[in-house]
Amino acid sequence: MPLAAHAQGSPITITQPWSRATPPGAAVGAAYLDIINTGAADTLVGVESPVAADVEVHVDYEEGGLMRMRPVPRLPVPARGHVHLGSGGLHVMLMRLKQPLKEGEHFPLTLVFEHAGRILVQVPVRGLGAMGPTG
Numbered sequence: 296m297p298l299a300a301h302a303q304g305s306p307i308t309i310t311q312p313w314s315r316a317t318p319p320g321a322a323v324g325a326a327y328l329d330i331i332n333t334g335a336a337d338t339l340v341g342v343e344s345p346v347a348a349d350v351e352v353h354v355d356y357e358e359g360g361l362m363r364m365r366p367v368p369r370l371p372v373p374a375r376g377h378v379h380l381g382s383g384g385l386h387v388m389l390m391r392l393k394q395p396l397k398e399g400e401h402f403p404l405t406l407v408f409e410h411a412g413r414i415l416v417q418v419p420v421r422g423l424g425a426m427g428p429t430g
Contacts, residue, residue: 305334305408305411305412305414306332306333306334306335306337306411307330307331307332307334307337307372307408307411307414308330308331308332308333309328309329309330309331309406309414309416310328310329310331311327311328311329311428312326312327312328312404312416312417312418312419312428313326313327313328313418313419313420313421313425313427313428313429314326314327314389314396314402314418314419314420314421315396315420315421315422315423315424315425316395316396316397316398316420316421316422316423316425317392317395317396317423318395318423319395320395321392321395322390322391322392323388323389323390323391323392324346324347324388324389324392324396325382325386325387325388325389326344326380326386326387326389326404326418327380327381327382327386327387327428328380328387328404328416328418329377329378329379329380330372330377330378330380330406331377332372332373332374332375332376332377332378333375334374334375335374335410336371336372336373336374336376337371337372337408337409337410337411338369338370338371338372338408338409338410339352339369339370339372339378339406339407339408339409340368340369340407340408340409341406341407342387342404342405342406342407343404343405343407344389344402344403344404344405344418345393345402345403346389346392346393346394346396346402347389347390347391347392347393348390348391348393349388349389349390349391350387350388350389350390350404351366351367351368351387351388351390352366352367352368352370352380352385352386352387352388353365353366353367353385353386353387353388354367354384354385354386355383355384355386364388366388367385370385372408382426387404396420397420398420398421398422398423399420400419400420401417401418401419401420402417402418402420403415403416403417403418404416404417404418
């Protein structure tokens with residue numbers, strides 16, 4: 296399975312998508328990936344997946360010694376730039392999961408950009424303790 300996706304003619308490429316398996320009964324999961332832009336500035340305006348009722352980009356931050364999370368409804372992607380969505384920072388939240396995320400499987404994730412349009416990527420599910428897209 297390829298670890299990159301882009302829409303034909305688009306300057307946006309999605310690389311290294313991955314997710315962790317979820318324990319039985321978990322209501323939330325997360326997906327991680329890199330956005331590489333070889334063209335003009337763009338903005339990620341939405342994320343969709345059939346595995347969850349709600350899908351949003353979130354960012355982790357520290358406040359008063361506690362880790363918190365908030366949605367990021369519009370994520371700028373700089374011209375000829377790179378945006379990393381990884382554990383402990385920006386990431387895709389999969390809320391109200393419709394099914395568990397199982398190691399060895401994959402699921403579709405569609406990223407919606409203001410200019411580049413819709414880009415579909417297949418997200419491989421790694422083990423419960425995985426720390427990255429491979430291994």
